[in-house]
Amino acid sequence: MAWQGLLQEYKEYLPVGEKTPLISLHEGNTPLIKLENLSKKYQVEAYAKVEGINPTGSFKDRGMVMAMAKAIESGSKTVICASTGNTSASAAAFAARAGLRCIVVIPEGKIAQGKLAQAVMYGAEIYSIQGNFDDALRIVRKLGEHEDITLVNSVNPYRIEGQKTAAFEVCDVLGKAPDYLFIPVGNAGNITAYWKGFKEYNEQKQTGLPKMMGYEASGAAAIVHDRIFENPETVGTAIRIGNPASWKQAVAAREESNGTIDEITDEQMIEAYQWMAANEGIFAEPASNASVAGLFKALEEGKVEKGAQVVCVLTGNGLKDPNTAIEYSDVKPRVLPNDEEVVMKEIVGSVTL
Numbered sequence: 146m147a148w149q150g151l152l153q154e155y156k157e158y159l160p161v162g163e164k165t166p167l168i169s170l171h172e173g174n175t176p177l178i179k180l181e182n183l184s185k186k187y188q189v190e191a192y193a194k195v196e197g198i199n200p201t202g203s204f205k206d207r208g209m210v211m212a213m214a215k216a217i218e219s220g221s222k223t224v225i226c227a228s229t230g231n232t233s234a235s236a237a238a239f240a241a242r243a244g245l246r247c248i249v250v251i252p253e254g255k256i257a258q259g260k261l262a263q264a265v266m267y268g269a270e271i272y273s274i275q276g277n278f279d280d281a282l283r284i285v286r287k288l289g290e291h292e293d294i295t296l297v298n299s300v301n302p303y304r305i306e307g308q309k310t311a312a313f314e315v316c317d318v319l320g321k322a323p324d325y326l327f328i329p330v331g332n333a334g335n336i337t338a339y340w341k342g343f344k345e346y347n348e349q350k351q352t353g354l355p356k357m358m359g360y361e362a363s364g365a366a367a368i369v370h371d372r373i374f375e376n377p378e379t380v381g382t383a384i385r386i387g388n389p390a391s392w393k394q395a396v397a398a399r400e401e402s403n404g405t406i407d408e409i410t411d412e413q414m415i416e417a418y419q420w421m422a423a424n425e426g427i428f429a430e431p432a433s434n435a436s437v438a439g440l441f442k443a444l445e446e447g448k449v450e451k452g453a454q455v456v457c458v459l460t461g462n463g464l465k466d467p468n469t470a471i472e473y474s475d476v477k478p479r480v481l482p483n484d485e486e487v488v489m490k491e492i493v494g495s496v497t498l
């Protein structure tokens with residue numbers, strides 16, 4: 146039978162009651178793609194959970210469908226969120242479909258163009274503040290205390306509930322949990338959600354537990370250094386967060402799973418970003434590749450043994466941030482006149498036949 150969306154498919158694991166509307170944009174059921182070249186190169190069995198395939202191009206749709214359904218169920222007419230871009234895109238899409246008002250607060254100049262375009266197209270009311278994500282979250286948390294407005298950031302527990310389904314899907318495909326789960330860490334909602342999902346599935350289906358391997362950007366590595374970063378900075382704007390809301394839960398996931406929370410530099414992030422596109426044909430946004438950069442780092446440090454089964458979560462689609470792709474590439478189109486002979490000559494001259 147055709148996929149019917151997360152609320153329908155994983156109903157028995159989610160806070161879905163008789164009055165919960167089973168809304169969907171066909172989120173979830175994203176591919177787990179074997180990383181053939183990475184696996185061969187490092188003698189591991191590596192996969193990518195490609196969350197950029199979701200309807201608004203990121204994993205946020207999993208949590209948003211649940212949070213929005215519960216907001217509708219409770220009679221809320223307005224949702225609000227702070228965002229580095231993906232949460233706002235997802236909230237705006239589901240709100241548009243449900244006929245809810247959507248207010249988003251974003252850090253000025255620090256969100257990828259594609260994400261801003263999405264919020265604009267889905268009709269959100271957009272406020273761009275001269276501050277960072279942490280400032281924006283502080284403000285919307287206050288506004289969310291207003292009884293008519295539902296906060297849909299990952300501090301809303303329904304977001305975590307929806308997002309945990311990604312762990313279920315990984316187990317469903319592999320038949321069990323992988324040995325290691327590599328994941329980018331920003332506000333730390335997603336690592337919290339995956340860990341919850343793996344634990345619940347293990348209780349129900351004995352699928353086992355992975356080591357949780359979370360990676361922050363070194364310019365925004367609050368959990369790694371156990372201090373708030375007042376001025377977080379990274380090319381991976383999605384995870385440019387200095388005071389993660391789910392900090393404690395992320396630390397718990399690390400400790401309970403015997404995993405790690407580490408940092409990667411912007412250079413390592415960009416290297417993984419380009420490597421994945423050029424060698425595996427998978428174009429995920431820069432911050433998403435914190436997971437792959439983390440895997441490269443862990444392999445170099447000997448933290449991951451040969452033959453290990455590894456999943457890297459690729460949280461968002463590369464097309465959301467075309468500017469970074471072009472800025473960091475030395476490949477530029479060669480401009481030629483509209484002349485068949487000249488074009489032929491140029492191409493034949495540059496290829497070895």
Ligand code: F0G
Pocket residue numbers: 203205227228229230231232233299329330331332333334335336383384430432433460461
């Ligand atoms: N990757 C991408 C592409 C993201 O957009 C985010 C978070 C993360 C990873 C980190 O996930 O916050 O659960 O640890 N983006 C949020 C947003 C903050 O507003 O879209 P996290």
